[in-house]
Amino acid sequence: MAAFGSVFMPEMAMAQFDGSAWDAATIVPANSISLHPGAHVLHYASTCFEGLKAFRHEDGSVAIFRMDKNIARMLQSSELLSLPKFDPALLSQMIIDIVRHYAADVPTPPGSMYIRPTHIGTEPAIGKAATPTLTSMLYVLLSPVGDYFAGGSRALRLLLEDNARCAPHMGMIKSGGNYASALQPTMQAKAKYQADQVLFCPNGDVQETGAANFLLIDGNEIITKALDTSFLHGVTRDTILTLARDLGMTVSERELTVEELLERAAKPGTEAALSGTAAVLAPVGTLIYQGKEIKVGTGEPGATTAKLRQALNDIQWGKAEDRHGWLTKI
Numbered sequence: 001m002a003a004f005g006s007v008f009m010p011e012m013a014m015a016q017f018d019g020s021a022w023d024a025a026t027i028v029p030a031n032s033i034s035l036h037p038g039a040h041v042l043h044y045a046s047t048c049f050e051g052l053k054a055f056r057h058e059d060g061s062v063a064i065f066r067m068d069k070n071i072a073r074m075l076q077s078s079e080l081l082s083l084p085k086f087d088p089a090l091l092s093q094m095i096i097d098i099v100r101h102y103a104a105d106v107p108t109p110p111g112s113m114y115i116r117p118t119h120i121g122t123e124p125a126i127g128k129a130a131t132p133t134l135t136s137m138l139y140v141l142l143s144p145v146g147d148y149f150a151g152g153s154r155a156l157r158l159l160l161e162d163n164a165r166c167a168p169h170m171g172m173i174k175s176g177g178n179y180a181s182a183l184q185p186t187m188q189a190k191a192k193y194q195a196d197q198v199l200f201c202p203n204g205d206v207q208e209t210g211a212a213n214f215l216l217i218d219g220n221e222i223i224t225k226a227l228d229t230s231f232l233h234g235v236t237r238d239t240i241l242t243l244a245r246d247l248g249m250t251v252s253e254r255e256l257t258v259e260e261l262l263e264r265a266a267k268p269g270t271e272a273a274l275s276g277t278a279a280v281l282a283p284v285g286t287l288i289y290q291g292k293e294i295k296v297g298t299g300e301p302g303a304t305t306a307k308l309r310q311a312l313n314d315i316q317w318g319k320a321e322d323r324h325g326w327l328t329k330i
């Protein structure tokens, strides 16, 4: 099985902004784009992206999960990076067009078609370090993906780190620059502690990992950091919290300190999980802090985590009623 995100469909949807207007979106080969080496994105990181999925249902139809929420976040990322504005209808049409184009290639569950909209600043202008790009390119790549949990879901090991993942006003932007700043700490955590991910906790404030939100589950309560500009507002986070409320759980969106996390984690019934489009909801079994290993509950994948993940998959896969209107059938 190829690594997640390493296989692409041969064509993608693309639209360009020339400084005054967007051209009509077209479907073009996905193996290359033409870019000036002085393009704004390559020097000043004017880039953001999205990640969402299309699923095949038992009747053969294809549905995209929470497309509108991902498009709204991409508009927000673009605005915060001073990239040109676009009409959300342009991007939704591009996504629908390219998914329709490859509808026959959307894998059956537990696989899916991962959708990667990308927006980059294309103006050739290396003097614009402190000025926005005038031109940009928007494209939508597709990558068929298999089961992220092939071989069974293993509980993850997280290293708690006192530093922030990125600058505090940039956290809610889904942008490559933030990933770049998390790369070295994550690689060091892997090499030194065999950690799967770093849980960034600046000043003892539990935020998120490099690419997923963190949720603590203590009995009937689910605790996660309240939204602010310092971390990414995950669509899966929002979905899981909504499903947890539907199941009668108490949802607490508030500050969670490292101290409280470690205290609660040590109790037998506690669970922790990471939420994100790729991993859905991944169980966390071990926290590593100041050289010590602390098991979360039993240290094994928890029943509530599995239940919430199943509830989410059931909606995505068309097996449970879509009560919140999250699916766009194409």
Ligand SMILES: *Cc1c(COP(=O)(O)O)cnc(C)c1O
Binding pocket: 051, 174, 208, 209, 210, 211, 212, 213, 232, 233, 234, 235, 236, 237, 275, 276, 277, 278
């Ligand atoms: C994409 C992302 C997430 C998860 O967001 P989803 O919308 O649930 O996929 C969490 N944290 C970071 C830093 C991300 O880039």
